[in-house]
Amino acid sequence: MTQELFARYSFLLDRTARKVKQYAQHQFKAGEFDVTVDQWLVLKNLSENELLSQTELANLVFKDHPTLTRIIDLLCKKGYVERVPHPQDRRSFQLHLTDSGLEKVSELKPKILEIREKAWENLTPKDFEEFKRILDTIYQNLGGPSEE
Amino acid sequence: MTQELFARYSFLLDRTARKVKQYAQHQFKAGEFDVTVDQWLVLKNLSENELLSQTELANLVFKDHPTLTRIIDLLCKKGYVERVPHPQDRRSFQLHLTDSGLEKVSELKPKILEIREKAWENLTPKDFEEFKRILDTIYQNLGGPSEE
DNA sequence: TACCAATAGTTAGTGTGACAAATATATAAA
DNA sequence: TTTATATATTTGTCACACTAACTATTGGTA
Numbered sequence: 001m002t003q004e005l006f007a008r009y010s011f012l013l014d015r016t017a018r019k020v021k022q023y024a025q026h027q028f029k030a031g032e033f034d035v036t037v038d039q040w041l042v043l044k045n046l047s048e049n050e051l052l053s054q055t056e057l058a059n060l061v062f063k064d065h066p067t068l069t070r071i072i073d074l075l076c077k078k079g080y081v082e083r084v085p086h087p088q089d090r091r092s093f094q095l096h097l098t099d100s101g102l103e104k105v106s107e108l109k110p111k112i113l114e115i116r117e118k119a120w121e122n123l124t125p126k127d128f129e130e131f132k133r134i135l136d137t138i139y140q141n142l143g144g145p146s147e148e
Numbered sequence: 149m150t151q152e153l154f155a156r157y158s159f160l161l162d163r164t165a166r167k168v169k170q171y172a173q174h175q176f177k178a179g180e181f182d183v184t185v186d187q188w189l190v191l192k193n194l195s196e197n198e199l200l201s202q203t204e205l206a207n208l209v210f211k212d213h214p215t216l217t218r219i220i221d222l223l224c225k226k227g228y229v230e231r232v233p234h235p236q237d238r239r240s241f242q243l244h245l246t247d248s249g250l251e252k253v254s255e256l257k258p259k260i261l262e263i264r265e266k267a268w269e270n271l272t273p274k275d276f277e278e279f280k281r282i283l284d285t286i287y288q289n290l291g292g293p294s295e296e
Numbered sequence: 297t298a299c300c301a302a303t304a305g306t307t308a309g310t311g312t313g314a315c316a317a318a319t320a321t322a323t324a325a326a
Numbered sequence: 327t328t329t330a331t332a333t334a335t336t337t338g339t340c341a342c343a344c345t346a347a348c349t350a351t352t353g354g355t356a
Binding site for chain 3: 184186187211212214215218219222237238239240
Binding site for chain 4: 213
């Protein structure tokens with residue numbers, strides 16, 4: 001009987017994740033941020049780790065390689081990122097934020113933190129801990145690597 | 149400073165939702181279920197509510213109309229669902245599970261409940277309550293309708 | 297040196313999500 | 327009745343997730 005509930009929770013999880021993304025995307029659009037939510041995730045990680053390869057970046061943001069290839073294509077087209085040939089390994093690139101990309105990150109960072117905050121109204125720091133613990137447990141139950 | 153954490157939680161939420169879907173999809177494929185996770189959600193809701201219109205169904209599963217149109221197209225192509233013209237309103241359809249669709253639902257239902265259960269190992273019923281409460285709060289914070 | 301498996305990245309195909317716009321029909325107002 | 331507005335669904339476009347297949351390169355090994 002509780003079994004029936006499990007399916008329900010996976011539904012709520014999916015629905016909420018989509019809502020969170022959709023809400024952020026609306027705010028991004030309203031503020032004319034010129035990037036999508038996923039593009040922002042990539043930009044932000046690049047600003048925190050220079051000279052990553054695409055594989056390293058893929059592991060950081062938990063996206064697969066084809067998806068990342070396309071996101072980077074788009075960010076290159078927008079002039080925020082450059083693919084620099086790796087000096088030793090001709091198969092790979094070092095990803096590099098352009099000046100324009102750096103500027104974009106510092107411009108958007110505070111605005112996006114503010115947008116993200118909205119979701120957590122009426123919730124306590126203890127709730128965050130519980131939420132994180134449950135999400136991580138689910139992730140690991142399904143074969144994901146545990147958080148370091 | 150806690151601000152930085154918020155962005156992190158939205159990342160974990162997205163990552164976990166994708167993992168849950170990915171895990172289920174792998175099991176669906178291994179079991180040759182012949183439907184995707186989203187197609188299953190639609191089938192299941194149709195089995196619980198006969199003669200829905202697409203709009204009613206869209207509201208149940210929280211998908212937008214174009215997405216639902218396409219999922220139903222695929223389910224029709226697979227022979228699980230039929231669009232029956234609405235007797236009074238020529239704009240709309242009544243969605244109808246075929247015999248094959250009914251059979252598919254009863255065949256898959258127990259298997260899928262079992263798959264869903266996996267995510268909740270090491271978690272208590274109290275955790276489920278907390279999780280549901282937090283997810284619903286986030287959903288409502290971002291403008292979603294509250295649960296009835 | 298020649299072969300071979302592993303790795304980095306890309307491309308193509310399908311399904312889904314969001315959004316805008318179009319079509320057809322229904323209903324209400326003038 | 328005519329007009330206006332609202333509703334049900336579809337179509338088109340872009341972005342992302344996942345799979346499979348492909349190219350190029352690397353590094354180990356016979």
